[in-house]
Amino acid sequence: MSEIPTAAISRLVTYLRILEQLEGQDVSRTSSNDLAERASVTPFQVRKDLAYFGRFGTRGMGYTVPLLKRELMRVLGLNQTWNVVILGMGRLGHAIANYPGANDYRFQYVGLFDSNPELIGREVHSLPIQHVSRLHDFVQGHAHTPQRVDMGFIAVPPEHAQAAAQNLVEAGVRGILNFAPIVIQPRTSERGDIYEPTDEWKNVVIENVDFLAGMKRLAFYILNPHLKLSDTEENT
Amino acid sequence: MSEIPTAAISRLVTYLRILEQLEGQDVSRTSSNDLAERASVTPFQVRKDLAYFGRFGTRGMGYTVPLLKRELMRVLGLNQTWNVVILGMGRLGHAIANYPGANDYRFQYVGLFDSNPELIGREVHSLPIQHVSRLHDFVQGHAHTPQRVDMGFIAVPPEHAQAAAQNLVEAGVRGILNFAPIVIQPRTSERGDIYEPTDEWKNVVIENVDFLAGMKRLAFYILNPHLKLSDTEENT
């Protein structure tokens, strides 16, 4: 049913990182074997993953680093600017806003929100923290401008994460990156029909980043080393 | 070949979080249907995942929240203390050290390391930052004490992450949680045999947490909403 495995997308991100490293070392050519070794996957996997999106190599020769990099950037949608708001400007929100590398890919923070009155008005990289009640108007107000908000990052405490997601969806963002250690329910009501996302959630994409989960998985695999397998992100 | 899917472990972590929520709400019983809805997976999946590790329910009745929680804690190895060192005490390292919730699961930071002389000696939660050159002696010195170091977290810049991992492996840690956006090569030499981990790496488990990857995947799925699928962490 699904055309492209989710895991393949994660691997494309890895290949792109490797191509950037190679470009930085002025390496101009690579191969599925070379990429595979650097990404810790099989060469078959590399070729299959790339084949989902086109033919980027030359038989007998391999791949041209800048060309493949450009194509992966295009496929992953990293040639365009992505405007982001962060909900929750505690330690985690600050760490995210300060994390270097995000703007390497034209991810731009255009709004910062919190509910704590003490934080309102403080500036992070000359962007003021606003009260979360202003989120809806902020997103709507920028809807058809170059500042249009594409994504919201959730960095609030877990007990407020579902409400934060609800806010983002109602405001009209298209994607949510959830840093809180809960599963966001793609529906509005507390107890809606199982597996039936509410309409307004239908077109919203949710991804998760959970490093407590990473710690716990690590603990498990240390105890059960015979189950050790490769994975990605993850990872995630 | 592999007995238990990696994804199943990630889902167990999710079920455990849900059980903790339920316990906090004084809910004493649950079912595969209920857990499935809260975790956004199928009830079959829940039952199969649990069945990998034992029989925790009662037919006709469902699961007892505290009992299932206790069993999952045991399976995931969260009944014991895990001693952790952090390599790289820049913003990211600080964010990790300060992240609340880690010590809820008896993950304890026992050593903080950096190479920047300006940071050495500063304290985070009354734990001093040491120079990374002391890592090996630190880990070895605590090897057979209650402070034995189990895991190392890598929070250094990407170009130093492989060396940091090398340091950790040589020092003798069993698990690495890598926050840097690179693939750690499980081998010592710059260009070793493909897929052949060096001996000392054989028993080391590596997990990744990469939120830039999360941002990039999100961008892709916003552009390609017809490929939208469920996933779990991840990945990383």
Next chain:
DNA sequence: TTCTGTGAAGTACTTCACAGCA
């Protein structure tokens, strides 16, 4: 000859259907 691109085969994971027990 080399290394990509890809249908086919193999494997792993998920879903199903129902047996089994409270």
Next chain:
DNA sequence: TGCTGTGAAGTACTTCACAGAA
């Protein structure tokens, strides 16, 4: 009757083997 536990069926993903282009 109700809901778990689990072999069997179905599906998705990975690996393979080789055709095909430089």
